[in-house]
Every structure is written in C-alpha cells, then in structure tokens.
Amino acid sequence: MRQSAAIEVLDTTLRDGTQGEGFVLSTEDKVAIARRLAAFGVPLIEGGWPGSNPKDAAFFQRMKGVDLGAARLVAFGATHRKGLRPEADPSVQALLEARTPVVTLFGKSWTLHVREALGVNLEEHLWMIEATVAHLVRQGRRVIYDAEHFFDGFKEDPAYAMETLRVALRGGADTLVLCDTNGGSLPEEVYEITRRVVDTFPRVRIGIHAHNDAELAVANTLAAVRAGARHVQGTIGGYGERCGNANLVSLIPTLMLKYGYAVVPRPRLAELKVLARFVDERANLTPNRRAPYVGEAAFAHKGGVHVSAVLKNPRTYEHIDPQLVGNARRILVSDLAGRSNLLAKLAERGLELEAETARSLLEEVKALEHAGYAFEGAEASFYLLAHRLRGGRLPFVVRAFRAWVQGEARGAWQAEATVQVQVGAEVYHTAAMGEGPVGALDNALRKALLAFYPELEGVELADYKVRVLSGQERGTASGVRVLVEMTDGKDRWGTVGASVNILEASLKALADGYAYVLVKEARAPHQAHKAS
Structure with missing residues (x-):
C-alpha cells in the first residue's frame, strides 16, 4: 500500500x-x-x-x-x-x-x-x-x-x-x-x-x-x-x-x-x-441500493452462514468497516436466513427471543416467504411478527373491508372504501373516498385508527410498490406482493402484504405500517368516537 x-x-x-x-x-x-x-x-x-x-x-x-x-x-x-x-x-x-x-x-x-x-x-x-x-x-x-x-x-x-x-x-x-x-x-x-x-x-x-x-x-x-x-x-x-x-x-x-x-x-x-x-x-433520482460502499445493500447480509460469521468477525464478509464511508451493516431476514439473522435483526430493535421462539419465528418467516411475502424491505412487518410470537398483542385488527370505484355523470371515476377495525372490545366502522381503491382504503383505515390513536396523524404513506408473483399461466389470478414505506417525517419503515387479492395485500401492508408505530412505542388506545 x-x-x-x-x-x-x-x-x-x-x-x-x-x-x-x-x-x-x-x-x-x-x-x-x-x-x-x-x-x-x-x-x-x-x-x-x-x-x-x-x-x-x-x-x-x-x-x-x-x-x-x-x-x-x-x-x-x-x-x-x-x-x-x-x-x-x-x-x-x-x-x-x-x-x-x-x-x-x-x-x-x-x-x-x-x-x-x-x-x-x-x-x-x-x-x-x-x-x-x-x-x-x-x-x-x-x-x-x-x-x-x-x-x-x-x-x-x-x-x-x-x-x-x-x-x-x-x-x-x-x-x-x-x-x-x-x-x-x-x-x-x-x-x-x-x-x-x-x-x-x-x-x-x-x-x-x-x-x-x-x-x-x-x-x-x-x-x-x-x-x-x-x-x-x-x-x-x-x-x-x-x-x-x-x-x-x-x-x-x-x-x-x-x-x-x-x-x-x-x-x-x-x-x-x-x-x-x-x-x-x-437530481430527484432514486439512490442505487447496490452501489458499492454507500448503497443500502453494500453491507447487507442475508445468508445464515454469512450472518453467523460476520457477527463473530465482520472481516469474514466485509472488505472494509462500513462506518468508514458513513454506511452501516444490515442483517436481512428471508427464507435463506438462519437463527443468527433473526436474533441479530431483533437485537437491533432491542428484542430478545428464546431459542424455541426463534425456531418458530424462522419457520414462520420461511412459510410466509413461500406464500409470497418478502421481509428484506419490510423490517417493520418482521418486527410485528416477532412481537406476536413473543406473546405480544397487536393494537388493532381489521375485521372487514370493502372498496369499489364508480363513475360519475361527467365521466370521472371515484373510489370509496369502508373498513371495520376492532380495538379491544370495540369495533369501529368508517368510510372514506380516494383517488383510487388503495388510496380510499388507506384513508378509511387512517380515519378509523385516528379515533383511537390520534398520535398517528403525522404518519403517512411514502411509497407503494406492487409485484406480480405467479407466472403468466394464472393471469389475473396471480398472487401479488405489496411493499409499503411509511414515514412520520423523521423515520421511514417498510411493511409487506401478499395475497391473490391486491386490495387485501395492500391493506395488510398498510395495517402493519400503522401498527408498527403503536407497538414500537407501546401506545395505548384513547376512547373512540361514535362509529360512523
């Protein structure tokens, strides 16, 4: 040198x-x-x-x-x-x-x-x-x-x-x-x-x-x-x-x-x-995740063997210390993961799992990814999954939803959605409009949740991506994966939903996005307004 x-x-x-x-x-x-x-x-x-x-x-x-x-x-x-x-x-x-x-x-x-x-x-x-x-x-x-x-x-x-x-x-x-x-x-x-x-x-x-x-x-x-x-x-x-x-x-x-x-x-x-x-x-361009040195994936580890080794000595799979260039090590969760991945990922969030619970989490991650989920860009959904397996309760449950689009006399189309959300023993039913069915669902879900959790006012959808999972032979019956990014103006977090129904997949990802904030901060619900 x-x-x-x-x-x-x-x-x-x-x-x-x-x-x-x-x-x-x-x-x-x-x-x-x-x-x-x-x-x-x-x-x-x-x-x-x-x-x-x-x-x-x-x-x-x-x-x-x-x-x-x-x-x-x-x-x-x-x-x-x-x-x-x-x-x-x-x-x-x-x-x-x-x-x-x-x-x-x-x-x-x-x-x-x-x-x-x-x-x-x-x-x-x-x-x-x-x-x-x-x-x-x-x-x-x-x-x-x-x-x-x-x-x-x-x-x-x-x-x-x-x-x-x-x-x-x-x-x-x-x-x-x-x-x-x-x-x-x-x-x-x-x-x-x-x-x-x-x-x-x-x-x-x-x-x-x-x-x-x-x-x-x-x-x-x-x-x-x-x-x-x-x-x-x-x-x-x-x-x-x-x-x-x-x-x-x-x-x-x-x-x-x-x-x-x-x-x-x-x-x-x-x-x-x-x-x-x-x-x-x-330049209003999306950063390259795989850019050497500075990309989000530059020091991301996915394979279980890799993660196990890098946790013992980072030099095993990292050519430099990521902090030297302002980057950070990331542990990914996927169907290729071992327990080392899961435990390291949860440790980043301050969670510890017993060995048996970790095995159950690993098996569920693999089963969900086989069904179309992907947790690499949806760490908030993974956190909620671990929270549930540790015996934690989710702050709300979506009991039912409906979304439709109708035309107006002047030729414009308008989307509307209804959502039923249960918080504790109370069920809240509300409706909202949107430019599209997913937007209407998000608006209806926000409206329902704000009745219990007004602190969610500053949380909003930042990005939304859909990927078709199945081959063309299934046509419109193909499964889809929805990846959502949400923000509170300071932090961003990702969630995922998968289904053969794009609206169901979207609602799962959106619900996780709001639930993550409440679970992470252990927020208790306020008294709801009367159902609309």
Whole structure:
C-alpha cells in the first residue's frame, strides 16, 4: 500500500454529469452541490461550459458570491474555433468571464476527429491548442488540458497524440488529462499508454478521465493511477453522458483505503454516503441500493452462514468497516436466513427471543416467504411478527373491508372504501373516498385508527410498490406482493402484504405500517368516537 502520495480529484458532476440522460439540475441545485463537494474536500469542482449555454453562464455568475473555502471552481471549454484567434473567440472569452481560477480546456487527440469533426488540418489544430492554452495562462488562469479521445488517438497515431500534449505544455498547461472519451479502452491498454505518457513527461502531472461504456471506467482510472497518473476526474454516482463517467463514490474510498493515497481529508470520508444521497436527492433520482460502499445493500447480509460469521468477525464478509464511508451493516431476514439473522435483526430493535421462539419465528418467516411475502424491505412487518410470537398483542385488527370505484355523470371515476377495525372490545366502522381503491382504503383505515390513536396523524404513506408473483399461466389470478414505506417525517419503515387479492395485500401492508408505530412505542388506545 502506498502512503502519503496525493491524488488530485476534479469532480465534473455539474458539467459532465448533467450531460447524462435524466440527470437534471437547476442553478440552485448546482450551487448546493458545489458547496457540499467543497465541504467534503474535493479540491476542483468543474461547474459547466459557460460558452455553450445560458444556464451554465448563469451558474458561474451566481457562483461569484459563493465561498468554497479551499476548493476551486473550474470552467470548461474548447480550443478556439477555426479561423479565429483566441482573443476573438466568444466561447474563449466566456471562459475568462466566468472568473474561475482554473480552466479545463479540451482539444482533439485523434486524427479522425481533427479531420472529420473539426474539419481542420493536423498542424492547424496543434496551433489552436497551444494558442488557446497560452492565452488563458496569460490571463492568470491555471489550465488543465483534457486530451479528448486520447487513447483511441494514440492507438491510431501515437506520434500525433503525443504532439498534442507537447503543444499544450508549451502553451503553459500544468496538467495533462488523458481521456477515454468513447469509454471502450481496456485496463491493460490504459495502463500501458499512460505509462508511456508518464515516462515521456516525468515532471508533469498526468490525469485520467474515463467513461463507462464498457463498465470499465473505475478499473481504467485505477490502471492509470497505477501507471503514474496523479489527477483523477469523475462524477458522484458515475452520472454522465451515455453510460456515465468514472464513479468518484467508488474511486475515492478505493484510492484512500486500498491504495493509501491522500484524496480528501480522512475524517470527511465518513460523509461519503450522505454526499452520494445528497446528489441523488438534488437530481430527484432514486439512490442505487447496490452501489458499492454507500448503497443500502453494500453491507447487507442475508445468508445464515454469512450472518453467523460476520457477527463473530465482520472481516469474514466485509472488505472494509462500513462506518468508514458513513454506511452501516444490515442483517436481512428471508427464507435463506438462519437463527443468527433473526436474533441479530431483533437485537437491533432491542428484542430478545428464546431459542424455541426463534425456531418458530424462522419457520414462520420461511412459510410466509413461500406464500409470497418478502421481509428484506419490510423490517417493520418482521418486527410485528416477532412481537406476536413473543406473546405480544397487536393494537388493532381489521375485521372487514370493502372498496369499489364508480363513475360519475361527467365521466370521472371515484373510489370509496369502508373498513371495520376492532380495538379491544370495540369495533369501529368508517368510510372514506380516494383517488383510487388503495388510496380510499388507506384513508378509511387512517380515519378509523385516528379515533383511537390520534398520535398517528403525522404518519403517512411514502411509497407503494406492487409485484406480480405467479407466472403468466394464472393471469389475473396471480398472487401479488405489496411493499409499503411509511414515514412520520423523521423515520421511514417498510411493511409487506401478499395475497391473490391486491386490495387485501395492500391493506395488510398498510395495517402493519400503522401498527408498527403503536407497538414500537407501546401506545395505548384513547376512547373512540361514535362509529360512523
């Protein structure tokens, strides 16, 4: 393991990340993410291409009053256009008007692009690179040169690809970034070519910018670092054009914990999961549960043998301590579980079971999962099951329900539901409307329960998912599993219901969602109002 050597990170989430399909940020989103990246310790934050669109220009204008501490904002742009000098090119002028201390400038390394995309001769393009870099350096900017399509260009014409780097250096660039723009290079190719560049320019900082079209962006970045690259570019979550960019959420902890490089301040690494979630929330995207290091499943253990071992020594099935990246170990409950899973899961909630009760719980979990239940994302339902097997009583029982949809004269459809709920010896019968039958059931159930438990007022449905369980041969008679997430504004918990009747499955999951709060807090019922 290397010690003390530093890797400079440039985050391009706000520029390259926003080129990805479905990844959209407002100006205020970008400002908020820039602040969070700076607080995390990212030294270079690429904010956009001010010469390409008004939105990026507005962002740089907005950032002129924002303090990023030790972090530096970076503007991105291209070499000056054919037939213009740098000082006369509006896009180059826009880079200067962004007033960032650092500029990332890209030029072509592949003769195919020079001739066909730019439509200039090879010598002219070399002059365009050098002249634009020199102009920006004369204006007091640090210039990072992104050698676009470098690996493809090197494989086709290594002499010309290397010459583009030389003229960028001659112009005053202090960092040369080798870009795998098409994302199709292999780690061994990236290593060998990067090694050639590092050997040719031994006193120059060499960087890597990898795309993920072959699922190799992180591997290629690590290969370049092994070859001597000391500047790494990527995005939070790997977002970016086409298949995305190298994922800094994977790269930063790997570089720090596996290779021993200094990347961000070590205490900040524990904020990695929060940072990843923050970016997802700002982009209105669902976090990837299986994301390495920070996903909900990254340190989740399901198999009984695994759980038994990890409880004795976490190193048996965990490659790092999850707390190092702000994550936590999770024990899952399923038909693959052993008693170790169940006991560990219940211990998280402060429950202890005797051996015989644990065996009964395990058998019931397996039987219910065979019938269509799944407790992995429904830990509240599992908690209630254990509570019942320990002799605990549920705070209410749904005795009957009915839901229907009817049309109105103007053509709109309206759902209505009735629910009978028993609390102790009292049965409460109520009805409610909703936009759909499940919504009407939820409204009717809430209405009934609030008569006994007014503290449930702040509890509401946060997410609802349905999965068909049986094969197509059963058609509309197929079983369904309903997974529900509920929230009280602070915490979230999941419940499950399964049935061949989607309304019954939904009501089971909803009822568990409300019952969990009452059992967990040992709430006693109030006097009910008169039945309606």
